[in-house]
Amino acid sequence: MKVVLALALSAEALNVARNPNFAKLQGGYLFPEIGRRRSAFVAANPDKADKIISLGIGDTTKPIPEHxxxxxxxxASKLGTQEGxxxxxxxxxxxxxxxxxxxxxxxxxxxxxxxxxxxxxxxxxxxxxxxxxxxxxxxxxxxxxxxxxxxxxxxxxxxxxxxxxxxxxxxxxxxxxxxxxxxxxxxxxxxxxxxxxxxxxxxxxxxxxxxxxxxxxxxxxxxxxxxxxxxxxxxxxxxxxxxxxxxxxxxxxxxxxxxxxxxxxxxxxxxxxxxxxxxxxxxxxxxxxxxxxxxxxxxxxxxxxxxxxxxxxxxxxxPEGKKEIDSLIDYYLGNAKILQGLADDLGLDYIGGDDSPYVFVDLKGHSSWDTFSTILEECQVVTIPGAGFGPGGEGFLRFSAFAPREACEEARRRISQIDIFKGQ
Amino acid sequence: MKVVLALALSAEALNVARNPNFAKLQGGYLFPEIGRRRSAFVAANPDKADKIISLGIGDTTKPIPEHxxxxxxxxASKLGTQEGxxxxxxxxxxxxxxxxxxxxxxxxxxxxxxxxxxxxxxxxxxxxxxxxxxxxxxxxxxxxxxxxxxxxxxxxxxxxxxxxxxxxxxxxxxxxxxxxxxxxxxxxxxxxxxxxxxxxxxxxxxxxxxxxxxxxxxxxxxxxxxxxxxxxxxxxxxxxxxxxxxxxxxxxxxxxxxxxxxxxxxxxxxxxxxxxxxxxxxxxxxxxxxxxxxxxxxxxxxxxxxxxxxxxxxxxxxPEGKKEIDSLIDYYLGNAKILQGLADDLGLDYIGGDDSPYVFVDLKGHSSWDTFSTILEECQVVTIPGAGFGPGGEGFLRFSAFAPREACEEARRRISQIDIFKGQ
CATH class of the missing domain: 3.40.640.10 (Type I PLP-dependent aspartate aminotransferase-like (Major domain))
Structure with a gap:
């Protein structure tokens, strides 16, 4: 039966070869993959869905300022007028x-x-x-x-x-x-x-x-x-x-x-x-x-x-817009300071967070995907494993400062209490 | 002097080869080319700039309806609120x-x-x-x-x-x-x-x-x-x-x-x-x-x-949006009828304008770029020469019905008076 099915399916396929460069690509694009892992966690732990905090993808969360x-x-409005x-x-x-x-x-x-x-x-x-x-x-x-x-x-x-x-x-x-x-x-x-x-x-x-x-x-x-x-x-x-x-x-x-x-x-x-x-x-x-x-x-x-x-x-x-942007950036850089503090709490080295919205934390030899999973499961915080950015990122975790202020503070509270780095 | 200059210039060039596929491309992309010819006409005839009507690029001209x-x-507005x-x-x-x-x-x-x-x-x-x-x-x-x-x-x-x-x-x-x-x-x-x-x-x-x-x-x-x-x-x-x-x-x-x-x-x-x-x-x-x-x-x-x-x-x-779209489409199809009428005035065959916003006119053997130029110069109407769409378009001219109603009517008045097709 299996053979017949396979033949039936292949008879449906096109006579066009797949672009071989696409076959070379490894898995999915990183950020959707993070989203899939987050969704899988939520599906397995629906009671914890509300607790999830994202320090993952570098996605802004503050509303767009007034000006x-x-x-x-x-x-948008002017598209409704003949002159505009x-x-x-x-x-x-x-x-x-x-x-x-x-x-x-x-x-x-x-x-x-x-x-x-x-x-x-x-x-x-x-x-x-x-x-x-x-x-x-x-x-x-x-x-x-x-x-x-x-x-x-x-x-x-x-x-x-x-x-x-x-x-x-x-x-x-x-x-x-x-x-x-x-x-x-x-x-x-x-x-x-x-x-x-x-x-x-x-x-x-x-x-x-x-x-x-x-x-x-x-x-x-x-x-x-x-x-x-x-x-x-x-x-x-x-x-x-x-x-x-x-x-x-x-x-x-x-x-x-x-x-x-x-x-x-x-x-x-x-x-x-x-x-x-x-x-x-x-x-x-x-x-x-x-x-x-x-x-x-x-x-x-x-x-x-x-x-x-x-x-x-x-x-x-x-000029007004630039002032608003400065204030948005100050806010996110303030978040970055909190995430630097989190790394300090854990006794971990980091780079970034000064002049940049990402804090990249040295996991002291821990696997970055394992640490990502541990932090998601134990703290319900989404981060990004350094290995997702290539072999040179293995052993590091990226925190994004684009989350709301309270989320950064709460993530710091939760993650600083887990013991994966203790005794290192 | 010229030789020295050429050497000096080539010394500045990168050691990166141009993508050979780009060298194969013929000239610029069609619609910017039409824009360049229109601009050149305006530069040479500034007194006629105000008279120009475009039946060229298929660009909508009616404001976006209310709903x-x-x-x-x-x-746009909701991006300014935290919840939106x-x-x-x-x-x-x-x-x-x-x-x-x-x-x-x-x-x-x-x-x-x-x-x-x-x-x-x-x-x-x-x-x-x-x-x-x-x-x-x-x-x-x-x-x-x-x-x-x-x-x-x-x-x-x-x-x-x-x-x-x-x-x-x-x-x-x-x-x-x-x-x-x-x-x-x-x-x-x-x-x-x-x-x-x-x-x-x-x-x-x-x-x-x-x-x-x-x-x-x-x-x-x-x-x-x-x-x-x-x-x-x-x-x-x-x-x-x-x-x-x-x-x-x-x-x-x-x-x-x-x-x-x-x-x-x-x-x-x-x-x-x-x-x-x-x-x-x-x-x-x-x-x-x-x-x-x-x-x-x-x-x-x-x-x-x-x-x-x-x-x-x-x-x-x-449902409201679909009604608005129907009314926009009726308007443009009404324009297409006017452009079909223009072809009739000229005694020329055409296709299109029924169930479509383009009227494609058979120029009875006239060159499409020459006719484009004649109509631009004599009538200040921008059209699109069929040859711009490939050899199979030579001998045809495309009128777009996306212009305002009065522009289509005025274009019909002006073009129907020129004599390039008379006596054919």
């Missing part, structure tokens, strides 16, 4: 918003409005950059790393198969060790065509210094490589002298692309708004402009960020 | 909206909510489908065709170089001749892994009959191929018995993916909302589910449609 909200509401209605806008974003981003976020650089491409978010832009790069480039990612750099490099055919260590052949891993403040030893990193680098870092919370960024830019220039710099958490940087854009480093406009977002900045994780800067000076080896190809991707594979949300983006970058 | 607007405004705030949602869309799309748009089919993926629009979904298919498939497109199917097939490396005729090697063109109501002679079409088919069609305005869609599904099933059916204009179908979804055809759930959009439906071209249906039953030749790979693309390369706009989508599919 920024008025920009969103106005953006707008249909397709420029795929690259509204001219006013590109200008305001250039002026507000790149004041200390040479970046101009026509180098800014407005989008529906940094994650989507990373995928669009990969469409542009195609399968012929070698990419380098930090280890540990935000999974999207790795997964898109695999999807787009830049890598080989995964090895026993969970790493992909033909993908360069820039090991970011704790003893070096999670910055790679660049002299040990082989050349790649494209280096993905995120600072303030997700997941480690490490913030690259000006000297480190200079080293990174010098390396990209020496190699003639592209540095994709993910600055989605830049507004959390409060320490004077720490660059908030890669373009503050001289020479970066000849090697870097910067990906950015309003998500963490203004509570727009669900509203969707980001941008990418591709400098005019960036040229492929044949002399063609990188910006022209990215423009082709934006016009062919995208149709512009929502006009309603772009109106909210304009409000974010007004 | 649908209230959904958008409420979606939401951050990241499911990348596949809000459960309620997936359910409502399944119930409203697929009532006569077996499509279920978990086969519906909500997105920021059909164009973006076509690119995401191409990410999933990868470079190893052969694709087939209608000729003439919406340019995105062709351009993404080229970008993703499925094709060879362009030939003298402007067609790409290794891309199958399904010639859609006027004498066959712009439906292909399928027995003359070589097999492809993926067939892109749009009905009501952009640009021709042709609407496939039930018998034609049955023929198409039978062909895809016989070949074991995937039929990507673009139904973005389906709500314009008013003639009883003409299917509004490919899934009304028995067997389609075993071969078809349907791409759809709220853009033309509800004036959401700028707001951005669409969806794609990937049936559970679709399996690649290795037995893996197509839906699982599309889900991986949605979770890795996308972060969900804006929560604000999804709230507007819910309002669209409420």
């Amino acid at each position: 920024i909200l008025s920009g969103l509401v106005e953006g 209605y707008s249909g397709y806008g420029a795929e690259q974003g509204m001219g006013d918003l590109r200008q305001r981003i250039a002026e507000s976020c790149y004041a200390n650089t040479n970046i101009k409005a026509d180098e800014v491409f407005v989008s529906d978010g940094a994650k989507c832009d990373i995928a669009r950059l990969q469409i542009m790069f195609g399968s012929g480039v070698t990419s380098a990612v930090q280890d540990p790393s935000y999974p999207v750099y790795v997964d898109t490099s695999v999807m787009f055919g830049q890598t080989g198969e995964v090895d026993a260590n969970g790493q992909f052949n033909n993908l360069v891993y820039m090991k970011c060790p704790k003893e070096n403040n999670f910055f790679p030893h660049l002299d040990e990193v082989p050349r790649a065509d494209v280096y993905y680098f995120c600072s303030p870092n997700n997941p480690t919370g490490a913030v690259a210094t000006k000297a480190q960024l200079e080293e990174l830019v010098a390396r990209a220039l020496k190699d003639g490589s592209i540095l994709v710099f993910d600055a989605a958490y830049a507004p959390f940087i409060k320490t004077p002298g720490v660059p908030t854009s890669i373009f503050e480093i001289p020479g970066a406009e000849k090697c870097a692309i910067e990906v950015n977002s309003f998500s963490k900045y203004a509570g727009f994780t669900g509203a969707r708004l980001g941008w990418t800067v591709v400098p005019d000076a960036l040229e492929y080896s044949d002399g063609s402009k990188v910006r022209d190809d990215f423009n082709r991707v934006m016009t062919t594979c995208f149709n512009g960020a929502s006009n309603v949300i772009q109106s909210g983006g304009m409000a974010c970058l007004s | 649908i607007l209230s959904g958008l405004v409420e979606g 705030y939401s951050g990241y949602g499911a990348e596949q869309g809000m459960g309620d909206l997936r359910q409502r799309i399944a119930e409203s748009c697929y009532a006569n089919t077996n499509i279920k909510a978990d086969e519906v993926f909500v997105s920021d629009g059909a164009k973006c979904d076509i690119a995401r489908l191409q990410i999933m298919f990868g470079s190893g498939v052969t694709s087939a497109v209608q000729d003439p065709s919406y340019p995105v199917y062709v351009d993404t097939s080229v970008m993703f490396g499925q094709t060879g170089e362009v030939d003298a005729n402007g067609q790409f090697n290794n891309l199958v063109y399904m010639k859609c001749p006027k004498e066959n109501n712009f439906f292909p002679h399928l027995d003359e079409v070589p097999r492809a892994d993926v067939y892109y088919f749009c009905s009501p069609n952009n640009p021709t305005g042709a609407v496939a009959t039930k018998a034609q869609l049955e023929e198409l599904v039978a062909r895809a099933l016989k070949d074991g191929s995937i039929l990507v059916f673009d139904a973005a204009y389906a709500p314009f179908i008013k003639t009883p018995g003409v299917p509004t979804s490919i899934f009304e055809i028995p067997g389609a759930e075993k071969c078809a993916i349907e791409v759809n959009s709220f853009s033309k439906y509800a004036g959401f071209t700028g707001a951005r909302l669409g969806w794609t249906v990937v049936p559970d039953a679709l399996e690649y030749s290795d037995g893996s589910k197509v839906r699982d790979d599309f889900n991986r693309v949605m979770t890795t390369c996308f972060n969900g449609a804006s929560n604000v706009i999804q709230s507007g989508g819910m309002a669209c599919l409420s």
